[in-house]
Amino acid sequence: MRAFRKTTTAALGVAVLTLSACAGIDTSGSGGGLLGEFEPSERQTMIVPMSAGGGSDLSGRAIASGLEEVTGRTMSVENQDGGGGAVGYANFLGLQGNASHLLATETALVNLGLTQDVPFNWESFTPVMKVGQDSTVVVVKSDSPYDTCPDVVDAAKEGKVLAAVSGGATGNDAIQFGLIEKDQGVAFQRVPYESGGEAIAAVLGGHVDVGLTNPGEVIGQFESGDLKPLCVIAEKRYEYEELADIPTTVEQGIDVTFSQFRGVIAPGGLTDEAVDYWVDASKLYVKTEAFQEYMSSNYMQVDTAFGSDFAAYLKGYEAELKAGLG
Known part of the structure; x- marks a missing residue:
């Protein structure tokens, strides 16, 4: 049995529609249209629980820019690194019910709750969007x-x-x-x-x-x-031309796979309207050219999930990681 396997991959060539194709959709965030009646504040914050310059920071800034485009709201990025992400997530826990903050999440969301004595786990927050996976x-x-x-x-x-x-x-x-x-x-x-x-x-x-x-x-x-x-560290090779020649651990006789997901969460305790707003905004974002550019330029594997589907993914991911660490 493999120590850990989570390598679901969707081909990057999946058709990605540009935002301009979404004619007639109100993306102003002022009610009506696909984003619903919830109206967020003019300024939003994307927290990155890691230091500047790494993959989590790149992801957070790209997603913040994309959500800024589709909502018309200003979204600043704030790095809160420390403890392998524990500091940022712990601070985010204190924003219960605050719909003006999001967090650029990745595997630490699940890792920390399983391996450290922290006051949170992934269920403490509101899953919004999984954009894809990033193999090591x-x-x-x-x-x-x-x-x-x-x-x-x-x-x-x-x-x-x-x-x-x-x-x-x-x-x-x-x-x-x-x-x-x-x-x-x-x-x-x-x-x-x-x-x-x-x-x-x-x-x-x-x-x-x-x-x-x-x-x-x-x-x-x-x-x-x-x-x-x-x-x-994967079962299947990257499909990108620049990486396609790199063999996998499985090919080389090492029975281990591991993929880091990336996405966005909101604080716990949000209203249904606020959750729907950010899920709908995320669905708009993944239809933009900006999303396609971020995924391809960072060699990410596209595999989106939203809201309850992202929560179901996290539940399964936690179970498999727990088994692998056991």
């Missing part, structure tokens, strides 16, 4: 002696392999390295970093042997040859 690539410096993920595993069996870990002891990096350790019967020496950017800088600087990253964050280093991708 195992990377090394270009002159590394390792050419495959089994090379790294074999080295760990024989001695010390320094692995860069961002997001804390229970963040995505730690979970993924832990699943590989469990599957392969090895141990990595983990070196903690505050952010994914710092972790990749450590790989590039030769301070650690191996790191994990999302391809959208390092495609430039792949193209320049500064970083060497070894495998994708």
Whole structure:
């Protein structure tokens, strides 16, 4: 049985309609039309519970810009990093019933409730939109002696392999390295970093042997040859031309898969009208060219879900992650 499998993928080539095709839809947020009667405040805030510059920050800013376009409301972005996302989520918990704030969410929403003593879990909030999934690539410096993920595993069996870990002891990096350790019967020496950017800088600087990253964050280093991708922690390869040659963990005999979802949540305790407003706005956003551009430029796998469907996804994701960590 695989330690963890959540790699549902929809082809990026799915037809994406532009917002201009939604003729006659009122996107002013002032009532009437698809967005309903709820009227949000003129200024909204998108909280990113991670530091600036990483995948979560890129996602939050792209979605905030897109929602700003379809609602006509100003949406500022506020980074509240710390504790692998725990600080931002805990602060967000205090915004119960406040429809003027959203949060750019990802796997930490579920991870934190399972692995840390935090005052929340995903059910503390209101699921709004899942935009898709972001598989992790195992990377090394270009002159590394390792050419495959089994090379790294074999080295760990024989001695010390320094692995860069961002997001804390229970963040995505730690979970993924832990699943590989469990599957392969090895141990990595983990070196903690505050952010994914710092972790990749450590790989590039030769301070650690191996790191994990999302391809959208390092495609430039792949193209320049500064970083060497070894495998994708997934069952299926990326379909993007630039990434299609990278083999998967499953292909290389490592029975572990892991995909990080990205999306948006609202505080708990919102009125039905407020929830409907943000779900409808999100459905408009994914029909825009801006959404298509964000997904393709960041090499994301399109797999949308809204409202109750996103909640059902999170429930299943939590169950599978719990089983994998067990």
